[in-house]
Amino acid sequence: MEKVVLAFSGGLDTSFCVKYLKHEKNLDIYSAIANTGGFSDDELVNIEKGAYDLGVTKHVALDVTDVYYRNCIRYMIYGNILKNNTYPLSVSSERIFQAYAIVDYARKIGAKYIAHGSTGAGNDQIRFDLTFQIIAPEIEIITPIRDLTLSREAEIDYLKKHGVVKDWKKMDYSINKGLWGTSIGGKETLTTNETLPEEAYPSQLQKEDSEELVIEFAKGEISTVNGESFATGIDAIRKIEEIGSAYAIGRDTHVGDTIIGIKGRVGFEAAAPLLIIKAHHLLEKHTLTKWQMYWKEQLSNWYGMLLHEAQYTEPVMRDIEKFLDNSQENVNGKVIMKLHPYRFELVGIESDNDLMNSGFGDYGEINKGWSGDDVKGFTSILGNQLKIFNKVNKGSLDIN
Structure with a gap:
């Protein structure tokens, strides 16, 4: 059996991938969770147990928190980065570091394939695929959820068919946890x-x-x-x-x-x-x-x-x-x-x-580092370009 490394979170999509890769593709499944700081030790233990219950050959937790912080989070803080002035790139920023960790592990165990549970309608499929293609072009990518265009209900039905018992209600929401x-x-x-x-x-x-x-x-x-x-x-x-x-x-x-x-x-x-x-x-x-x-x-x-x-x-x-x-x-x-x-x-x-504590002046109160005459001269020169424009174009701005 050929080896596949599955980027595993323990959620619905990656749970489906384990059963699908095992029963439909006849692959030897090595699951790996690349932890970017969002999981406690107890949560990682539960995810590992879930992976073995599903039937993986081997499960590992790859801690990339420090790499993620040093190479990315620091710069998002320095840059005050909020996508559309709202979103701190909580998930999108971590995917590259998860992908690197997955590739390193796949090479270590000699896996022919890497699999992930991204759908065909989101950003993560691009993030994972592009990174894998750039840094590991020799490893083939398998994406069951995307390729089969599956609904959540269809995934649940498939898992039930293969004897998987879970609290499906908890899977109503897809949750991705990380340090950021x-x-x-x-x-x-x-x-x-x-x-x-x-x-x-x-x-x-x-x-x-x-x-x-x-x-x-x-x-x-x-x-x-x-x-x-x-x-x-x-x-x-x-x-x-x-x-x-x-x-x-x-x-x-x-x-x-x-x-x-x-x-x-x-x-x-x-x-x-x-x-x-x-x-x-x-x-x-x-x-x-x-x-x-x-x-x-x-x-x-x-x-x-x-x-x-x-x-x-x-x-x-x-x-x-x-x-x-x-x-x-x-x-x-x-x-x-x-x-x-x-x-x-x-x-x-x-x-x-x-x-603000330079001693040059207090905004709106008092000037200390310049005189009123300085401001008059500065303002006169500052206005030259606009004075010239308005004179040549005879005050073309109409504000009525």
Whole structure:
């Protein structure tokens, strides 16, 4: 029997793939979950048990959390990246690193095939296929759900036929968990006028009061949370997620253009990403120049779009990362936030690099580094181009 490595999550689609690859393709199935930081040890144990119950030959958990943080999450923080000003790329950003881990494992065991459970109507099929084709062209790709154009009901019927007993109600929602947030898909996200119910979110509201959260950054990376230091940025993110998710912060629905050209909706919860990005962005407003902010916004937008559309291996991504690295030199200081059920406020910042504390002047109050005559002369020269245009064109602007 030839070996196939199945990218396995334990959900409906990958459960179907195990039975299909075994009974219809007669393949020796090695399942692998590439963990990007979203699973506890207990959850990984349950996923492993589920894989063996389905009949895989071997199951492994591949931890890519550190690689994912160092090579991607850092830059999404530096770039304040929110797709369509909403979505922190919770799932789309992690797929490349999962794909690399799957390829490494497939080569290690000498697998002829790699399989994944993506449908034919989403982005993940492109992300996985493209990455596999680029870094492992010698390995063939099998995609049962996509190739058979299966509905969830058809998958469930097939699994029942092969004796699989599960709580099918729990599979009403497709949930993808990672360090940088959790995506949630269900019947509501297939519509344009319904939202996910409360029970669809993995994290439920636990706190009704309010509390202060202080995140400190050093060169753009989190250094402390409420005064507590952490060994890694990963640990700091987990702490912020623990604090923020208790308030059910970070829930929303992303609406966007898919790689294949159709519109799509997906729900998500991402307390830590939203809190961190908004805090980091506020600190940058105080510590970066106007043109640093401007060009960061342009390049970060492109970085997020290319990352979302599976273009991580494009060399320009490394170029943008160098720019983002360099931009963080003075992004140091504390950001004070106030957390409430389902929402948060940005209170303010404390930083030695705060450009508001330059002593040149207080906005709207008093000028210290220049005189009134300086402003008059500056304004006169600033208006020259428009004065010339309006004189030549005899005041062509009509605002009536």
